[in-house]
Amino acid sequence: MEIGSPLLVGSKKIMLLGSGELGKEMAIEAQRMGVEVIAVDRYDMAPPAMHVAHRRYVINMLDKNAIKALVHREGPPDAIIAEIEAINTDALVELEEEGFKVVPNARAVKICMNRIELRRLAAEKLQLPTTRYFFAESVEDVKRACKDLGFPCLLKPEMSSSGHGHVLISKYDDVERGFKEALAHARGGSSSKVVVEEYVKIDRELTVLTYRYLLGNNVVTNTVLPIEHQRPEGVYYYVESWHPATVSEEIMKRARDYAIRLVNELGGLGIYGVEILITRDGRVLFSEAAPRPPHDTGLVTLVSTDINEFQIHVRSALGLPTPEVKLVTPAAAHVILADTETWAPRITGLEEALRIPGGVQVRLFGKPFTYRHRRMGIVLATGSTVQEAREKARLAASLIKVR
Numbered sequence: 001m002e003i004g005s006p007l008l009v010g011s012k013k014i015m016l017l018g019s020g021e022l023g024k025e026m027a028i029e030a031q032r033m034g035v036e037v038i039a040v041d042r043y044d045m046a047p048p049a050m051h052v053a054h055r056r057y058v059i060n061m062l063d064k065n066a067i068k069a070l071v072h073r074e075g076p077p078d079a080i081i082a083e084i085e086a087i088n089t090d091a092l093v094e095l096e097e098e099g100f101k102v103v104p105n106a107r108a109v110k111i112c113m114n115r116i117e118l119r120r121l122a123a124e125k126l127q128l129p130t131t132r133y134f135f136a137e138s139v140e141d142v143k144r145a146c147k148d149l150g151f152p153c154l155l156k157p158e159m160s161s162s163g164h165g166h167v168l169i170s171k172y173d174d175v176e177r178g179f180k181e182a183l184a185h186a187r188g189g190s191s192s193k194v195v196v197e198e199y200v201k202i203d204r205e206l207t208v209l210t211y212r213y214l215l216g217n218n219v220v221t222n223t224v225l226p227i228e229h230q231r232p233e234g235v236y237y238y239v240e241s242w243h244p245a246t247v248s249e250e251i252m253k254r255a256r257d258y259a260i261r262l263v264n265e266l267g268g269l270g271i272y273g274v275e276i277l278i279t280r281d282g283r284v285l286f287s288e289a290a291p292r293p294p295h296d297t298g299l300v301t302l303v304s305t306d307i308n309e310f311q312i313h314v315r316s317a318l319g320l321p322t323p324e325v326k327l328v329t330p331a332a333a334h335v336i337l338a339d340t341e342t343w344a345p346r347i348t349g350l351e352e353a354l355r356i357p358g359g360v361q362v363r364l365f366g367k368p369f370t371y372r373h374r375r376m377g378i379v380l381a382t383g384s385t386v387q388e389a390r391e392k393a394r395l396a397a398s399l400i401k402v403r
């Protein structure tokens with residue numbers, strides 16, 4: 001493998017489909033390795049990765065022809081990285097058939113964005129333990145599922161992310177409204193299917209970063225020590241994560257085993273975020289997986305490990321190895337969320353937050369507009385224990401405001 005000079009003949013190029021905060025960190029890591037970075041998104045000027053890429057393009061990423069035309073015009077990127085879910089996956093499949101390298105691979109991107117396909121693969125094909133579930137296409141289907149699962153149960157659209165369209169159903173009278181609401185939040189609006197899940201009482205949640213890299217002609221799969229995270233009661237996105245997880249060795253081992261089995265089935269090269277639920281009655285369940293460095297939960301590796309999740313992904317994408325990832329310190333991350341809608345938001349409170357001694361850092365994503373609960377940045381903190389790091393991150397985040 002050779003890396004030429006960016007912008008000149010022989011350069012190595014990666015194309016990011018999606019230019020959010022994850023793309024920004026990947027772009028930075030690629031830049032550090034002398035790789036040319038092309039950022040693509042659906043709007044101009046300010047998606048975070050566009051600030052650090054060599055070139056940018058604005059296209060409708062749900063349009064198959066737009067993606068394909070761009071890839072051919074760039075002729076060809078060494079790796080195409082799907083940074084978000086809302087892209088036309090048929091374009092990825094066709095590009096892969098033409099010989100382009102999609103990271104981790106087109107099939108994995110397609111399966112992971114679809115709850116039904118992912119459940120089929122994880123629970124039915126691989127027999128990994130999950131919550132009990134049914135697929136439903138009508139109010140009647142949902143009612144039948146509720147009867148079997150009991151109340152409350154949770155509806156999730158076939159395709160959505162960050163908890164969009166999750167509806168908790170606690171009685172038969174709620175089913176019709178809940179089904180409509182779940183479908184209204186489904187991505188693309190085309191699907192009429194939902195997953196109905198048993199609602200479990202969660203004790204802990206883990207993310208197992210699991211990555212595949214090339215070593216000679218073989219692919220090696222490895223995991224990073226599990227990360228733990230938490231969300232506030234009643235919402236379905238995370239605000240806080242810490243590394244390492246504070247669970248028993250036995251749970252760590254099972255979580256890593258499930259993650260490796262799933263990721264080996266999905267294949268390709270790159271990092272996956274595999275989410276595991278631990279219920280109050282002691283079950284360790286596979287929940288879902290993202291075919292990319294995961295949001296929120298994985299950002300803690302910017303300070304906790306010697307090689308962070310973005311470096312791992314970029315290295316794998318280029319065909320380079322990452323034999324081992326070591327935890328260097330306990331650390332925590334806390335998100336900074338917007339609470340209203342506004343253009344050109346301003347962040348305040350940094351003087352106070354950064355006065356806290358001991359490894360407190362702030363990453364502001366630089367997004368041009370906010371909406372309620374949009375992730376605008378993250379606070380990172382280290383400590384001699386996870387508890388200490390969490391307290392610092394939490395305090396610092398509480399001092400920072402988006403106006």
Ligand SMILES: Nc1ncnc2c1ncn2[C@@H]1O[C@H](COP(=O)(O)OP(=O)(O)O)[C@@H](O)[C@H]1O
Nearest residue numbers: 131154160161162163164197198199200236288
């Ligand atoms: N069956 C369930 N019972 C209880 N809580 C759940 C269940 N499924 C998901 N959750 C909670 O909701 C969060 C988001 O669900 P998830 O399936 O990961 O959706 P998303 O793709 O939107 O992240 C999970 O991390 C977990 O905290």
Ligand SMILES: [Mg+2]
Nearest residue numbers: 162163275288
């Ligand atoms: Mg999730």
